[in-house]
Amino acid sequence: MSKQQKTFDLTQLKGKIAIVTGAGNNGIGWGLCKHAAGHLGMHVVAMDLHKNLVDSAQARLRSAYPEVKVLGIECDVTKPDQLAAALISIETYFSDLEIGAVFANAGIFFHKTILKSSIEDWSATLNVNVIGVINTIKAFLPKMQLSKNDSIFCTTASVGGLVRGDGGTASYQASKHAVVSLTESLSFEIASRSPQIRVHVLCPCIVESALLRNSKTNAKEQSGEIAAKDIEPSSIETNDFAMTTESHAQQVFDLIAANKFYIITDNVRPYVEHDYPFEALAIVSERMENMLDLTLDNSGAFPKKSGDVKTATLTGAMFREAQKRNPQSSK
Numbered sequence: 001m002s003k004q005q006k007t008f009d010l011t012q013l014k015g016k017i018a019i020v021t022g023a024g025n026n027g028i029g030w031g032l033c034k035h036a037a038g039h040l041g042m043h044v045v046a047m048d049l050h051k052n053l054v055d056s057a058q059a060r061l062r063s064a065y066p067e068v069k070v071l072g073i074e075c076d077v078t079k080p081d082q083l084a085a086a087l088i089s090i091e092t093y094f095s096d097l098e099i100g101a102v103f104a105n106a107g108i109f110f111h112k113t114i115l116k117s118s119i120e121d122w123s124a125t126l127n128v129n130v131i132g133v134i135n136t137i138k139a140f141l142p143k144m145q146l147s148k149n150d151s152i153f154c155t156t157a158s159v160g161g162l163v164r165g166d167g168g169t170a171s172y173q174a175s176k177h178a179v180v181s182l183t184e185s186l187s188f189e190i191a192s193r194s195p196q197i198r199v200h201v202l203c204p205c206i207v208e209s210a211l212l213r214n215s216k217t218n219a220k221e222q223s224g225e226i227a228a229k230d231i232e233p234s235s236i237e238t239n240d241f242a243m244t245t246e247s248h249a250q251q252v253f254d255l256i257a258a259n260k261f262y263i264i265t266d267n268v269r270p271y272v273e274h275d276y277p278f279e280a281l282a283i284v285s286e287r288m289e290n291m292l293d294l295t296l297d298n299s300g301a302f303p304k305k306s307g308d309v310k311t312a313t314l315t316g317a318m319f320r321e322a323q324k325r326n327p328q329s330s331k
Contacts, residue, residue: 008198008257012150014041016100017090021077021136022107024048024057026236027209028156028202029105031245033057035253037065042100044068045090047075049106049218050231057233069094077106077132083139091143099144101152103202104136107175108215111168122171124219129175130182137186145194152256154200155183159264162203162284163313166300176203180262187261200256202263205278206241206318207248210234240274240325241318247271267318279316 018036023029023046036042044065046057051074058072071093075082090099108128110121133155144151160169161176180201187199214234220226236245243251243265251271255263264284268277290297300312307327309319 006259008150008152008259010040010253010257013100013152016042016098016151017045017094018042018101018103019045019047019090019099019140020103020105021047021075021132022105022156023103024050024053024072025210025214025234026245027211027214028204028207028245028248029103030057031207031249032103032105032252033061034064034246035249036101037061037068037070039250040253041068043094043097044070045073045086046070047073047077047086047106049076050074050221050228052229052231053233077104077135078127080135080138083135087139087143098147098149099140099151101154102136102140102144103154103156104133105156105202106132106136107156107211108218109172109211110215110219111212112171113167114170117171124222125171125175126178129172130178133179134182141186141190141197144197145190148196150196150198152198152200153186154202154252154256154263155179155186156202156204157183159203159205159278159280159283160313161201162262162264162280163287166311166313184261198256198259200261200263202252202265203280204248204265205267205280206239206243207265208236208238208242208244210237213237239322241267241272241276241322243267243271276318276321277316278318283313283316 020029020032023033025048033044033046037044044061046054048054054072054074058070061070073086073089075086106128108125110125112121141153157179158176160173161180165173183199183201190197217231221228221231248265251265252263264280266278266280301310303310
């Protein structure tokens with residue numbers, strides 16, 4: 001059994017550096033930063049696309065966790081030169097401290113069907129969600145390989161990277177399937193040469209965030225509709241079933257400690273206070289059954305009654321309960 005298959009003692013991360021991309025806008029990355037600093041005693045590098053976001057994240061983290069060092073870095077993960085410069089800044093600021101964890105978490109999402117989406121939407125999605133992850137691996141993994149101590153490299157995909165896409169999610173889920181696949185490849189590639197680096201792929205279900213809104217804002221900034229200096233941290237979008245970013249981060253690190261490669265963070269107790277999970281594993285199993293049978297089940301595209309949601313994946317207890325509570329939401 002390889003070392004990567006054993007459990008992981010999180011206490012050994014204390015005093016090491018946690019690097020998180022996509023960390024400045026109150027979503028999954030923000031939760032990971034807070035947990036790393038507040039629960040694990042890690043020094044934190046919060047990276048994001050805009051200066052206002054990283055300045056805010058840096059100030060808030062330093063105020064909340066004065067016992068650790070915090071550095072905010074403005075960085076576009078699609079630009080290898082910016083990631084290289086970020087590594088130099090990290091090495092300078094933290095001197096001889098080791099990297100304990102890297103979360104390649106930056107991502108964007110445009111909710112459009114294939115025929116209604118533009119090539120620009122697809123290009124941006126694949127560039128950030130896939131090439132951005134590859135750039136992050138190339139920037140930080142060689143540095144991590146220089147240490148013989150245990151560390152973590154975790155990419156952020158989605159439960160969408162394990163199941164099929166519904167209407168409007170094709171580009172996002174295609175990118176997340178790519179992240180799952182490339183992370184599987186990374187794990188294999190370094191399993192023998194760098195067994196001290198534990199590789200994981202994060203596949204969240206429903207977590208509080210403002211990903212869709214932030215993606216639209218970034219697109220407007222790229223097109224010149226708004227100025228980068230005017231972009232401020234977003235308020236999070238939530239619902240009755242979503243995990244908080246703090247609870248989600250707890251589940252992430254619990255699964256890392258158990259050394260699960262596929263970190264599927266489902267909406268289950270104790271991470272939520274309800275009994276309506278996403279049921280990710282059941283949905284993944286259905287997809288695998290289709291593949292083994294060489295078939296594709298499109299029955300979800302034909303609702304049984306008026307008001308039913310057209311979906312192949314939003315079928316678990318969470319969505320059945322949501323439909324009961326608000327039957328008009330799908331019309």
